[in-house]
Amino acid sequence: MQFSKSTDYALHALIHLGHSERCNNVGIKELSGALGVSESYLSKIMSKLRQDGIVRAVPGVKGGYELARPADQITFLDVIQVIEGRQQLFECSNSSSRQHLLLAEEGAAQGDQERPGKNECLVEKVMNGAEQHLYQYLREHTVQSILNEAFKRCKHEANKK
Amino acid sequence: MQFSKSTDYALHALIHLGHSERCNNVGIKELSGALGVSESYLSKIMSKLRQDGIVRAVPGVKGGYELARPADQITFLDVIQVIEGRQQLFECSNSSSRQHLLLAEEGAAQGDQERPGKNECLVEKVMNGAEQHLYQYLREHTVQSILNEAFKRCKHEANKK
DNA sequence: CTTATTATGGATAACATAGGTCTACAATAA
DNA sequence: TTATTGTAGACCTATGTTATCCATAATAAG
Ligand code: SF4
Ligand code: SF4
Numbered sequence A, B: 001m002q003f004s005k006s007t008d009y010a011l012h013a014l015i016h017l018g019h020s021e022r023c024n025n026v027g028i029k030e031l032s033g034a035l036g037v038s039e040s041y042l043s044k045i046m047s048k049l050r051q052d053g054i055v056r057a058v059p060g061v062k063g064g065y066e067l068a069r070p071a072d073q074i075t076f077l078d079v080i081q082v083i084e085g086r087q088q089l090f091e092c093s094n095s096s097s098r099q100h101l102l103l104a105e106e107g108a109a110q111g112d113q114e115r116p117g118k119n120e121c122l123v124e125k126v127m128n129g130a131e132q133h134l135y136q137y138l139r140e141h142t143v144q145s146i147l148n149e150a151f152k153r154c155k156h157e158a159n160k161k
Numbered sequence C: 001c002t003t004a005t006t007a008t009g010g011a012t013a014a015c016a017t018a019g020g021t022c023t024a025c026a027a028t029a030a
Numbered sequence D: 001t002t003a004t005t006g007t008a009g010a011c012c013t014a015t016g017t018t019a020t021c022c023a024t025a026a027t028a029a030g
Helices: A004-021 A028-035 A039-051 A076-084 A096-105 A122-139 A143-160 B005-019 B028-035 B039-051 B076-084 B098-104 B121-139 B143-160
Strands: A055-058 A064-067 B053-059 B062-067
Touching: A004 A028, A004 A039, A004 A064, A004 A076, A004 B098, A004 B143, A028 A039, A028 A064, A028 B098, A028 B143, A039 A055, A039 A076, A039 B062, A039 B143, A064 A122, A076 A122, A076 B005, A076 B121, A096 B005, A096 B028, A096 B143, A122 A143, A122 B005, A122 B076, A122 B121, A143 B098, B005 B028, B005 B039, B005 B062, B028 B039, B028 B062, B039 B053, B076 B121
Parallel strands: none
Antiparallel strands: A055 A064, B053 B062
């Protein structure tokens, strides 16, 4: 249960992009150099981000990448879901077992759907709840919020001198 | 980013154990049958749970497994950490990159530890925060709480008849 | 004490995924 | 037109997951 390195790379790349929005396009070479990752691998990750509308890419001389929308509208959750996929944290793998009957069907199957959707499995309910908590937190943090904090630190440092 | 099937099995096994605490020991055969998982594989998972003090095991005739502590003291987090390990959700993999300098060291390295521990990286800060949120939720749900809810459902069903 | 029963730990293997490289190709700004 | 830059796919390797089998150790019942 860990985020993959790709997610790490993607986040850092986006922060770099957000940080240098003045000059419009950032090439893969600059990104690769800044992050210390090979161009070939990083370009794969950037392609994924492009396909999901997080960044725009323009080929050709002086081409490169830029954020497709304002940095405060790119959440950590967005990035993670692009790279890690959108499967849920917990997916039941033995719903045909005897166990299942005790936990999920008890009050639902016989009462011919009095309250539809209420027959959720108890284990899944907990796990989906956990997932939603995690996601909510990740939705509240954006690329911009990282940039802001970095700027604050920098300013604070300058004042001290 | 998904929990493994082993975690799924472990949770279900513990719920089964909690559910049949009357008769002291539950053998691997009964568990395996109830969950629909092979004995050999499930026993590996049970061993792990034993090594971490979640269950007790006794070999020999009429042996088997039982919970090592009350079901309300076995949290989802406990189980998940035993099976999935205790690495953190996010582990930085390129702290020697140029990026790193912008985000983590800015105000910390030069001020010879005025506030120790405050020089945390901004990306990690968000991710560790997310992890803590997730863990807090998982700490609040125990094997017992599942059992309770299952019982409540059952009773509610009986009343309806 | 003997024995049938039960859990344990190691070896092994199929399979999937992550992490990474390379190359031919497409797009485009100069 | 062309040099530059991103795209897409094939390909490879290492690692982790899921799973099985077997020899061994422990123990409760007889
Ligand atoms: S109780 Fe829930 S998690 Fe368990 S087998 Fe049924 S659906 Fe799956
Ligand atoms: S900024 Fe944080 S996540 Fe990024 S390289 Fe430095 S320590 Fe790692």
